[in-house]
Amino acid sequence: xxxxxxxxxxxxxxxxxxxxxxxxxxxxxxxxxxxxxxxxxxxxxxxxxxxxxxxxxxxxxxxxxxxxxxxxxxxxxxxxxxxxxxxxxxxxxxxxxxxxxxxxxxxxxxxxxxxxxxxxxxxxxxxxxxxxxxxxxxxxxxxxxxxxxxxxxxxxxxxxxxxxxxxxxxxxxxxxxxxxxxxxxxxxxxxxxxxxxxxxxxxxxxxxxxxxxxxxxxxxxxxxxxxxxxxxxxxxxxxxxxxxxxxxxxxxxxxxxxxxxxxxxxxxxxxxxxxxxxxxxxxxxxxxxxxxxxxxxxxxxxxxxxxxxxxxx
Numbered sequence: 001x002x003x004x005x006x007x008x009x010x011x012x013x014x015x016x017x018x019x020x021x022x023x024x025x026x027x028x029x030x031x032x033x034x035x036x037x038x039x040x041x042x043x044x045x046x047x048x049x050x051x052x053x054x055x056x057x058x059x060x061x062x063x064x065x066x067x068x069x070x071x072x073x074x075x076x077x078x079x080x081x082x083x084x085x086x087x088x089x090x091x092x093x094x095x096x097x098x099x100x101x102x103x104x105x106x107x108x109x110x111x112x113x114x115x116x117x118x119x120x121x122x123x124x125x126x127x128x129x130x131x132x133x134x135x136x137x138x139x140x141x142x143x144x145x146x147x148x149x150x151x152x153x154x155x156x157x158x159x160x161x162x163x164x165x166x167x168x169x170x171x172x173x174x175x176x177x178x179x180x181x182x183x184x185x186x187x188x189x190x191x192x193x194x195x196x197x198x199x200x201x202x203x204x205x206x207x208x209x210x211x212x213x214x215x216x217x218x219x220x221x222x223x224x225x226x227x228x229x230x231x232x233x234x235x236x237x238x239x240x241x242x243x244x245x246x247x248x249x250x251x252x253x254x255x256x257x258x259x260x261x262x263x264x265x266x267x268x269x270x271x272x273x274x275x276x277x278x279x280x281x282x283x284x285x286x287x288x289x290x291x292x293x294x295x296x297x298x299x300x301x302x303x304x305x306x307x308x309x310x311x312x313x
Contacts, residue, residue, distance in 0.1 A: 001138040001156040001192070002099050006030055008142040009067065013038050018063060019146060022056055024049045024070035027099070031069070049074050053082035053094065060092035065146055069097045072105060072114040076121055076153065087151040088126045095145050096153045101131070102191055102242030103277060103286040104158030110276045114155070118190075119247025121153050122220045128152040128173060129220040133194030134161040137217045140171035148173065157192030157242070159283060164215075176223040182210035184312070185305050186230035186264075187297075189240040190216045190249045196287065197240045199294035204302060209312065211301070222252050228262045235309050236266035238301050242292060245271035266308035270297055 010033060013019045021034055022043045035042040045052040049070055056066040068075050075096050076083070087094040098114060105112035122129045130145065130152060132138040138156060145152040164179045179194075180201055189197035194215050201211040212234050214226060230237055237257075239250035250269030257263065272290055279289060287293045291300070306312045 001132065001135060001158070001160050002030060004135045004138045005097065005142050005154070005156055006034060008139045009146075010034055010037065012143065012146050013041055016065070016146070017041065018065050020059060020064050020066045022052050022066060022068050024052050024068070024074060026071060027069060050079040050082050053079045054086055056094045057082070057086040057090060057092045060087070060094050061090060065093045065095070067095045067097055069099065072098060072100045072112050073117060076114070076117045080120065083121070083127075083151070084124055088124045091126050091150045093149065094151045096151070098153060098155050101155040101157050102193065103283050104192075106283045106286045107280050109280050113277050115243050115272055115277065117153075117155070118219055118241070118243050118249065119251065122247075122252065126150050127220065128218070129155075130173065130218050131155040131157075131191040132217045133189060133191060133215040134163045136163045136165040137171065137177070137215065141173070141217060144171060144173045155191060159192035159195060161192065161195035161198055161215075174218045174221040174223060176226040177215040177217065178212065178226070179215050180211060180213035182212040183233065184210045184235050185301060186212040186214060186234045186237045187240060187301065188214045188216050188227075188230070188237060188249065188253060190219060191242055193240055193242045193287070193292060196292065196294045196297055200297035200301065203294060203298040207302060209302060209305060216249060216253075219249055219252055222256050224256045224260055227253055227257055228260050231257055231262045231264040235305060236268075237264045238268045238270060238304065240292075240297060241271045242287070243271055245269040245273055266304055268300065268304050270300060
């Protein structure tokens with residue numbers, strides 16, 4: 001997703017000289033082409049993410065569209081106060097790019113596991129939160145936020161689902177994508193773990209369980225209309241995220257459904273529970289260890305469905 005983002009940003013920077021990219025002293029290889037082609041639109045701020053956000057806000061208030069770029073938690077949690085007080089309060093065009101979200105940087109431990117950022121950042125006023133599931137969504141989300149007003153967080157996973165773009169499809173911020181049709185249960189995923197959700201749907205199909213699969217690439221604002229349709233038209237809803245279940249996608253979905261007065265037959269959140277990720281390893285290894293792989297998802301979904309709907313037992 002990182003490479004898809006950079007390629008798209010280069011295209012945008014050619015069209016719009018107001019676009020700037022600020023990095024927190026990383027990404028030299030992947031950002032080299034951008035830096036070479038647009039030296040007046042690129043700045044390496046050093047290992048100083050809080051300062052990076054302040055500088056970005058100042059530039060944005062002078063008419064720039066500024067993308068800040070760093071690994072996982074560093075451009076978000078490390079400079080949360082600056083995002084809140086500077087970028088969000090002033091509704092500045094600061095687009096925060098968080099690379100390697102979820103457990104993408106698995107071997108580096110919890111300091112690099114972005115598994116609470118959705119919950120924390122979506123609580124801030126005036127900010128859009130986007131977590132694309134495949135490369136097409138990553139490219140389209142980059143274009144969308146470059147032309148939108150105000151702060152945004154773009155979470156980029158190391159993994160990505162296979163592209164599911166359909167000819168003529170238009171990407172919309174705040175509008176979920178229905179990747180698969182199904183009536184038995186709805187799986188709602190955000191980020192690269194969408195690939196595991198789709199694989200789980202394939203496994204469940206072998207058991208004659210037909211899943212609707214939604215890519216909830218925009219977490220704030222959330223597509224309440226699509227959520228309500230899923231609650232009414234399918235047997236239940238399961239949210240899937242490589243993130244804590246506390247305050248993340250699942251919490252956002254539950255909040256919006258309850259406020260809309262639409263209750264699914266059953267509801268369950270699949271994500272991280274019970275504290276910090278305490279082991280290290282590859283992203284795929286950690287997904288399996290924390291029951292976030294396709295087989296584990298399919299087992300949970302099938303079990304919940306059979307309890308809620310005895311006909312599937």
